[in-house]
């Protein structure tokens with residue numbers, strides 16, 4: 001039984017004040033949904049205020065990035081200890097925008113993932129192929145490499161409690177989501193890679209889908225047997241839309 005997991009990735013949107021307004025709006029909308037893990041990832045600056053505003057709710061607060069080192073001369077970076085001190089329990093790692101725009105590598109993703117899991121937080125490790133890679137029939141090779149290298153060094157028990165997000169790059173922010181069949185096929189492949197790398201217990205790792213998820217398509221996507229939830233960008237910025245996506249993920253195939 002894999003419990004549905006739905007995360008909002010706000011990217012570089014919302015001030016601290018706007019974030020708190022959202023928090024107060026979204027809590028009553030999802031209060032009755034107790035069978036889904038719900039996570040919101042605001043920008044760094046809003047993390048402490050969001051953790052405060054959501055303290056009495058079931059919604060967890062995530063960061064969109066982290067630095068792997070515990071401290072040091074890394075201008076502009078944020079450590080796990082700082083995040084934990086601000087109420088963060090989940091970290092998004094290796095989003096395709098970080099890989100494409102900020103030069104993140106599989107080795108960097110792995111360092112961040114090991115540090116995050118080692119500190120007792122939950123990682124959401126993002127993987128996914130570009131359109132060019134899909135058209136060249138390289139999707140599975142890319143996913144295998146990103147999963148293998150990104151999660152290397154974790155124990156099977158650790159992998160079982162983490163989250164992998166399958167986000168085909170061509171579906172992010174484009175309004176063109178993967179079809180439910182495409183998503184299910186990729187998720188099945190990712191789970192097979194996890195099991196071959198870490199053993200049967202790794203099948204418990206939740207694999208969530210991201211890329212143009214909306215209230216109107218979430219149920220069909222998360223209804224697939226291998227799709228355990230959603231990582232939502234644009235449609236998570238409005239509390240009503242995000243709450244509808246959380247509600248739509250309840251009928252997930254578990």
Ligand code: PGA
Nearest residue numbers: 172173211212232233234
């Ligand atoms: P999108 O973004 O929902 O706006 O496509 C998803 C993501 O980048 O996590």
